[in-house]
Amino acid sequence: VWDNDPAAGDRLVAAKGAPEAIAGLCGLSSAERAGLKAAVDALAGEGLRVLGVAEARWPAGALPDSQRDFPFVFRGLVGLADPLRASVPEAVRQCREAGIRVIMITGDYPQTAMAIARQAGIDSEDLLTGEDMAALDDAGLKQRIRTVGVCARIMPEQKLRLVEALKTAGEVVAMTGDGVNDAPSLKAAHIGVAMGGRGADVAREASSLVLLDDDFGSMVRAIRMGRRIYDNLRKAMGFIVAAHIPIAGLALLPLLTGMPILLGPFHIAFLEMIIDPVCALAFEAESEEGDAMKRKPRPPKATLFSPALVVWSVVQGGVVLGVTGGLTLWLWSQGAGEGQLRAAAFLSLVLGILALILVNRRFSASVAAAMRGPNLALGVVLAVVAPILAATQFLPPVAGLFGFARLDGGEAAAVLVLALAVLLGLERLKPLWAARLAA
Incomplete structure (x- = not known):
């Protein structure tokens, strides 16, 4: 209500809101409402958010108790364009490939919501309105929400009910929002994601995550990063188990066969200086798998160190132990000295561990595809290890420190060929486990 000039007499009263609500305030006839709906549908079909506008005059004095008592006259419609960010369609596509279902929940007019959903690539075939939702009980809503892609004309309290229905249906729910009215549903979701730029303080406080750039695409990048971290943790764990099997085996082999001790504390400490940086730095820096965003989400109760990964780690470690131990036993049977046995066992073990990496x-x-992906940390580890291994053969002081004797050409060739055989053999075996490891 504007009362800028009391001497002018009547005051100007203006109203804006949902077209159907403004039509009710203006007391439009059925025919007028039908024409209004057609105009609203046309604007909404273009993805515009549509508001109705009305005007009334009121004399000086007390205002009525309700806005419905003003003699409003309908003045027209306003269509507001709120274009999608350019990253949204691609982000929605990646979500679909990753097995993540995106549901649009909005208070907008249904036609507007469906038009925006189509632009974003969200399934808009199945629409649920707030009015339809109010007519459903909890069991009916749980069943209905399984196929819904767009929820329109949703009241704030209904957002919370939608989140609870999805959770009851067994879904892991991430909810995005920016307003005060979104706070309950953000809190109720498994993962509440608030907008950090335009979001209300209470929405940010109620959320688990805050997007600093208010970009839906950032959520997809976060999912990609999470999957990469999860995969790299599993790779590091599998590598640790596989690498320690041949170390333990070579430490026990002399006790079982009577040959000289192969690995002393110094050798094992050196091996750990390779293994630890690889786990802490190299695998952590590894880029994501090519299919990281094409897999279905893993079950919430899935174990980090799965049975398939345990078996694959044992197989890898067993192969390296078999090749390294077999070479050492063969050299011992050929009368090789203690220094040569230790050097052959250690070098083949280190090269076997590099093959595991x-x-x-x-x-x-x-491996060829992986080598095309840069990994600076791994390059640094290899650049440090290679000269040290060479020094153990060509620099007598270093060789004496390790207790090694120099290998002849045939023995050195055998070590290199067997290390290459380990790498190629495990590469041939890996496809048998690939599907299980990705699960």
């Missing part, structure tokens, strides 16, 4: 960089791709 290369094989485990990718679950879903070959």
